[in-house]
Amino acid sequence: xxxxxxxxxxxxxxxxxxxxxxxxxxxxxxxxxxxxxxxxxxxxxxxxxxxxxxxxxxxxxxxxxxxxxxxxxxxxxxxxxxxxxxxxxxxxxxxxxxxxxxxxxxxxxxxxxxx
Amino acid sequence: xxxxxxxxxxxxxxxxxxxxxxxxxxxxxxxxxxxxxxxxxxxxxxxxxxxxxxxxxxxxxxxxxxxxxxxxxxxxxxxxxxxxxxxxxxxxxxxxxxxxxxxxxxxxxxxxxxxxx
Numbered sequence: 001x002x003x004x005x006x007x008x009x010x011x012x013x014x015x016x017x018x019x020x021x022x023x024x025x026x027x028x029x030x031x032x033x034x035x036x037x038x039x040x041x042x043x044x045x046x047x048x049x050x051x052x053x054x055x056x057x058x059x060x061x062x063x064x065x066x067x068x069x070x071x072x073x074x075x076x077x078x079x080x081x082x083x084x085x086x087x088x089x090x091x092x093x094x095x096x097x098x099x100x101x102x103x104x105x106x107x108x109x110x111x112x113x114x115x
Numbered sequence: 116x117x118x119x120x121x122x123x124x125x126x127x128x129x130x131x132x133x134x135x136x137x138x139x140x141x142x143x144x145x146x147x148x149x150x151x152x153x154x155x156x157x158x159x160x161x162x163x164x165x166x167x168x169x170x171x172x173x174x175x176x177x178x179x180x181x182x183x184x185x186x187x188x189x190x191x192x193x194x195x196x197x198x199x200x201x202x203x204x205x206x207x208x209x210x211x212x213x214x215x216x217x218x219x220x221x222x223x224x225x226x227x228x229x230x231x232x
Contacts (some may be wrong), residue, residue, distance in 0.1 A: 104150065
């Protein structure tokens with residue numbers, strides 16, 4: 001199915017462990033985003049990539065790193081997980097083409113618990 | 116920085132009745148898009164409706180319609196004939212192009228809608 005694919009869907013980490021959340025889209029989109037969602041906080045932007053080879057910090061980048069490996073893939077890495085990073089993470093992408101429908105496509109979310 | 120404000124953390128509506136969810140945003144741009152997304156308990160993000168800022172006509176999608184007031188920077192969602200399946204968290208979102216293929220994307224904190232049978 002076309003769309004945005006995130007892996008893993010669920011993960012439990014111990015404090016201090018590292019992990020990478022993977023995101024891939026098969027729609028040839030330029031812009032990709034990583035958000036975290038916490039109760040009462042809505043969706044907060046962690047990092048985004050406007051195009052292949054570029055990444056920029058969002059609202060809450062501390063404790064995270066990203067890689068835009070190619071146009072399809074945008075990964076989010078937690079180098080040393082902390083309980084405050086327990087959250088649901090969403091990857092999203094947007095087409096840069098005029099007349100594309102300008103829809104934001106979301107992955108299904110990755111539920112991360114840090115104990 | 117652009118901000119999106121949803122002033123109603125929670126709302127409830129009787130089944131078959133109409134409810135309006137509020138959204139205001141702050142921007143100095145003239146060209147942008149606005150969206151309403153629905154998030155049921157499964158956490159999947161589902162597009163409900165979108166509005167292009169340069170279009171004066173309010174968008175509609177079946178039972179869902181918006182009241183877009185560009186000068187007031189207001190973008191409310193009206194749900195008519197509410198159904199139990201409409202119960203969800205609703206997010207308002209703002210999107211504008213910041214460069215070639217680069218987009219700023221900002222979400223409100225969400226409104227939790229309950230539908231009473």
